[in-house]
Amino acid sequence: MARESVVDETGTSVVTERPAIRPASEVAQEDTTATDNPRHRKSGWNPQWLDMPQFKSWLYLTKHGMFCRMCRQHKPTAKKGPAQRTFIEVGALVFRKDYLERHIASEPHKQSIEKQISLASGYSVVQAFEPNIIVEHEAIIGGFKCLYWLVKNEIAHHTNYPKLLSLAELLGCDYFKKLKVDQKNNYRSHRIIDEMLEILAMVIEEPLLKDIKSSQAISLEIDETTDVSVNRQLDIHIRYLDKEGRVFNQFLDMVSVYDGKADTIVAAVKDAIQKKELPVDRLYGIGTDGAAVMTGKVNGVAKQLADSFPKLVSVACAAHRLALACKDSSNEVKYMGTFRDHLQDLHLYFHNSANRTAKLKSVASVLGISDLKIKAVKDVRWLSQHLAIQNLQKNLPAADVLPHLARLSKVFQKTDVNFLHIKEQVPITITVLKGIMEASDTPPTGSFLSRFYQDLDDPDVLGSFSITHEEERSRRGCKEQGRREEMWTRFLRDVLQPYITSLISNLESRFVNLHILGAFSVLGPQAPTLDDTVNIAHLQTLTRKFLPGQDATVVQEWMSFKGHVLLGAFKDKSQGAIMEKLASEFDEWADIYPCLSQLAAVALVIPV
Structure with a gap:
């Protein structure tokens, strides 16, 4: 006989004696009723156990030992103890009745009985799961939701995720405690967080890629x-x-x-x-x-x-190109570079002092000016110079030039961009700038420069302060003086004309491919009112690029389609609405006009 220590499913160590090399089948054949010593505890397999009510529903014997039918079917969760549990993963070789009764009282066996009762009662498999299993599932889902919230709101997730879970527990979400498996495994490490992010990314990305394809x-x-x-x-x-x-x-x-x-x-x-x-x-x-x-x-x-x-x-980016065009033009004219530096210095003068900002607000209140703020100048922030001088409007050429560029920038920043506007607005802006540059010996009527001179001469405005350009030049130590007309002529020659010339050159060089973008205006509401020669030229431009070899088909579709824009289903709709309806796969228009539908889809996705 060999003494052996066996760990049962409850984690308890049981010391017993059994033959060292005898298999379970031999032990089962042993006569357990005959013994010379009535006080000796009986051991070995007893076939009568299969007839006992407490054992017959779950106990069975194999050559590897005794097993529990219900525990092997439902596989209850192992919360502690060995991974290989007797009666479940490995056979029990301790053939004693009290050992069987101990298994009946064990927690895994109770869980299996409850699941079996639920199944017998007609519940689904999911409902048959023990409640703590569902709680653990909810805890994991809740952890993913917390992590998703942090990422969605651009909050540092590595440092704040454990804190957010702790806060949830404090507010009564007790199921998060199920994430704490042990001291080392608690679903809070950086590695686990990164893995959860990867899972979230795959779940979010999969349907998006399907739509994209x-x-x-x-x-x-x-x-x-x-x-x-x-x-x-x-x-x-x-x-x-x-x-x-x-x-x-x-x-x-x-x-x-x-x-x-x-x-x-x-x-x-x-x-x-x-x-x-x-x-x-x-x-x-x-x-x-x-x-x-x-x-x-x-x-x-x-x-x-x-x-x-x-x-x-x-x-x-059109708005970005406009800002860069202004920056390059300012760099080529020293006066304009100085002007930009002065604007930024003026902003910093007030921005860095609460007392000065308070005084500026007081002055604005006395003058009746609302929201007087000195804004910062950013070269790549979509014509921020225009915003910076809106409340100043002094005798500077940019005050007359920038409003037109800002108007052009807003055309490109619209959500529903009209391609006809893109094609026409840039040349129109260039024409307006040329008109300003070709001004006579006096500032253009209605310009900020003209109004500034009027204010200097008006005693009710700036005239009461007796401000003259001669006094300003004397204050700076300049001896040369001249009449206002002479000063304007020199200003026009040295500053205004070089600045606008450079600005026009930069606009023309930075805005290319306008012929392709402008050609999409053929899908707009104004196109049918134009001459067919113009529209056919636009269609040819688009087919050469996107639908080569289908010129005749595209023109035929267009001749039929323009009637719907004038009097039919597309009447009084914007260009965006027309193209969206054409590109929709749920409307019949994509089947009637397949080439125009494809061009509409291209126009919608091109970033402008």
């Missing part, structure tokens, strides 16, 4: 940025259509790049396209910030991508 047309928007560790990143967004023709703009990927060269960016974009399995045959647009590395004509990012994807149209 089914879109009639897609386009990309890319921009460089740096993270908190000053590592260079490439931010990639995508524009696509749903089945109803509505446009969606979604984040696609954030790619690390080791430098900002065009070749590196192009490789990163192509890698993202391949990884996400995007339909490159439906890639029609690429939006950038207008930087030289993005828009270079020889080896820029847009040029290289257009070589790989011939239907691609490169569009740089």
Whole structure:
């Protein structure tokens, strides 16, 4: 006989004696009724146990020992003790009645009985699960919800996720305690949080990629940025259509790049396209910030991508281009650079002092001026110079020039962009600027410069202060003096004309591909009222780029379609509404006019 210590399902160690090498089948055949010593405790398998009410519903014997039928069926959760539990994963080799009774009283067996009763009562399998299993499931789902809330609100998740769970427990969400398996495993480590984020990303990304791949047309928007560790990143967004023709703009990927060269960016974009399995045959647009590395004509990012994807149209941010055009023009005229520096110095003078800001508010109150604020000047913040001088409006050329550029910027910033406006507004703005530049020897009537001189001569306005340009020049130590007309002529020659000339040149050089974007106006509500020659020219421009070889079909569709715009279903609708209805797969228009529907889809996704 060999003494053996066996750990049962409750974790209790039981010391017993059994033959060291005898298998369970032999033990089962042993006669357990015969013994010479009546005080000796009987051992070995007793077939009568299978007839006892407390054992017969679950106990059975194999050559590997005794097993519990119910525990093996329902596999109750192991909360403590060994992983290989007797009666469940391994057979019990302690053939004693009290050992069987101990299993009946164990927690795993009670759980299995409850599940079996639930199944017998007609409940579903899910309802048969023990309540604490459901609680653990709710705790995990709740943890994902907490993490999603942190990420959605751009709150640091690594540091705040454990705190948020602790707060939830404090507010009565006791099921979060189920996440604390033990001291080391509590679903709060950085590794677990990162894994949960990956799972969330896959769950969110899967349906989005499905919609993107089914879109009639897609386009990309890319921009460089740096993270908190000053590592260079490439931010990639995508524009696509749903089945109803509505446009969606979604984040696609954030790619690390080791430098900002065009070749590196192009490789990163192509890698993202391949990884996400995007339909490159439906890639029609690429939006950038207008930087030289993005828009270079020889080896820029847009040029290289257009070589790989011939239907691609490169569009740089129009508002950003306007701001850069103003910046470049100011840099070429020293006076305008000084003017910009003065604006920024004036902003800092008040911004850095609460006392000065309070005095400015008091002066504004006395003068009856509401919301007088000196705004900062940002070269890439969509013509912030116009906002900075709105409340000043002094004798500076930008006061007359910037309102027209700001108006142009607002055209490009509209959500529902009219392509006809894009094509026409830039040339119109250039014409207005030329008109200002070609002013006579006196400031243009109605301009800020003209009104400033009138205020100097008006005793009820600035005239009472006796401000003259001669006094100002004397104060600065300049001996040369002259009449106001002479000063204006020199100002026109040295400042205004060079500034506007440079501004016009920058506008013309920065706004290209307007012929393609403007051609989409053929899908607008004004197109049918124009001459057919103009519309056919627009259609030919679009078909050469996006639908080669289908010129005749597109023109035929257009001749039929324009009647619906004038008198039919598209009457009195905006260009965006017309294109959305054309691109919708749920309307009959996509079947009637397939080529125009495709052009409408392309126009909707191109970033302008």
